[in-house]
Amino acid sequence: MTPAALIFDKDGTLFDFHATWGGWSRGLIEAEAGGDSALARRIAVALGYDMEAGRFAPDSIVIAATAGDIADRMLPFLPGTDRATLIARMNERAAQAPQVPAVPLGPLFADLAARGLALGLVTNDSEGPARVHLEVSGLASTFGFVAGADSGHGAKPGPGQLIACAKAFGLAPEACAMIGDSLHDLHAARAAGMTAIAVLTGLAPYATLAPHADLVLEDIGALPKWLDDLAITKA
Template identity: 75%
Template sequence: MNPTALIFDKDGTLFDFHATWGGWSRGLIEAEAEGDPVRMAAIAAALGYDLETGRFAPDSIVIASTTAEIADAMLPHLLGCDRQALIARMNARAAEAPQVPAVPLAPLFAELAARGVALGLVTNDSEAPARAHICAAGLAATFGFVAGADSGFGFKPGPGQLLACAEALGAAPGTCAMIGDSLHDLQAARAAGMVAVAVLTGLAPRDALAPHADLVFDDIGALPAWLDAGAITQA
């Protein structure tokens, strides 16, 4: 049975995680540490980020955490820093971060829309940066529902965002598929009673995601062929 709605994660799913956030994260760390190498190293370690390579560890908290959770990991190394001010700076910087698409997005989503499937986006990023990113990618009118961790529906791995998305799109949860790159995405799909589809354009490797997914694709470019083949329901 084909799903009636596809619900997408953002970072690591629509956009390649390392290519998008690697260099940006170094800039954030350097700015917040005011160039102090000791504080930079401490913040990088807290985030699971390698300052030498500009890459994240597979178990980095950045993979699926909210902006507030990432800020909380940084705060012990930023003495006297105001939490809300830090979150505001992070959101402002994130909104301006150039996004590197995992695949050519405009033609893919045109294909998906042509199949009559409803489309939604749920992310543990904040909503304002998420909307800025999809707008910059030419997808402003693509999604019938967009929610971030600060939108009032909770955040992944909880099911709240996904259930709100399904309701907004007029789709029963059991007829929806959640597509994401992290265990949080797959756990949220399970909690919401949706098909769990993993992609490998984030930080988590196949062997970490496969036991928790109904299927695993290299990237979201495989979705049209999957739909054409009749898709699946939950395993």
Template identity: 75%
Template sequence: MTPRALIFDKDGTLFDFQATWGLWSRGLILAEAEGDTARATSIATALGYDLASGRFLPDSPVVASTPGEIADVMLPHLPGTNRATLVARMNARAAQAPQVEAVPLLPLFERLTARGLGLGLVTNDAEAPARAHLGVAGLTEVFGFVAGADSGYGAKPGPGQLLSCARALGRLPAECAMIGDSLHDLHAARAAGMRAIAVLTGPAPRHVLEPHADAVLDDIGGLPDWLDSLLTKA
């Protein structure tokens, strides 16, 4: 069955993960460390982040975590810091982070919309930054459903966001494909009974994603050809 709806992850899928969050995260770490080099190093190590290169390691806990989960990793290195306050600071900074598109997004989504596909976005980021990023990219009206980890549907790898998205789009789970760059995305797709499509614009390499995916694409720009290939097989 050719998918009737596509559900996208955000970071590492719509937007290149390292190019978007690499240097931005260095600024966050240094700001929270308040000039303490040793503290900055300990935070970076806990987050699986290389301060020198400004890049996340493939097994970084940040790759698929919620803001709250990332804050929990940082808090042991920030004595006296309030969790809710830290999460609020992170979300406010994230909403302003310049996003580097994995591919030119508007032309791609014009092609996907023209196919009559339902389109949704589910992210482990908070909903407000996610909507801010979509707005800057000109994609506010593209998605029929947008959910973050704080939207009330749970977070990936649980299936709640995906199942809620399918219902909102009027599609059965089996009619949907989830596209993401992490194992959390692929596991969520399996749990929801959807196709799992991986892209390589996040830190996870092909050999990690491939055993859990129905297809692995270099980036979401390969989706039209992938959809065409399914029609050919049918």
């Protein structure tokens, strides 16, 4: 069935994960370590981040974590630091991170919108930084629904964000497809009763994602062809 709505993850899906967050994460860790290189390395290890390479390990907590999850992993190394204050600092820095699109986003979303599809975005990032990233990327008006982990619908792999998105669009979950780069995205899609589409612009490889996905694409730029193929099959 051709979906009536496409619901996207953000990091690793709209935006290339390593290119966007690799260098930024080094800056965050070094800032929180206050110039203590040994402390910075300990924090990096806890987050699954290679300071020299500027890359995250495939099993890093950061891949699909909320800001709160990441803060909780860092706090044991930062005695005296208030959790809410740390999350606020992280969100402020995240909002300023230059986003590197996984594909040219303007033409792609113009194509998808022209097909009459409802478009949503659900992320385990906080909603504030996510909206800033969409604004800077020229996508602020593209999505009819945007939710972060702090928007009141829970976080992936729970289905709350996806269910809320489908409800906002007036659609049954089975009329929607979720596109993401992590197992959290795919598990959320399954729990919500949606088509689960994986892309390979995050950290997880094909072998990890494929058993949990209805479809695996190189990137979201392949969506129009997939939709065209569905239309041909249906005809």
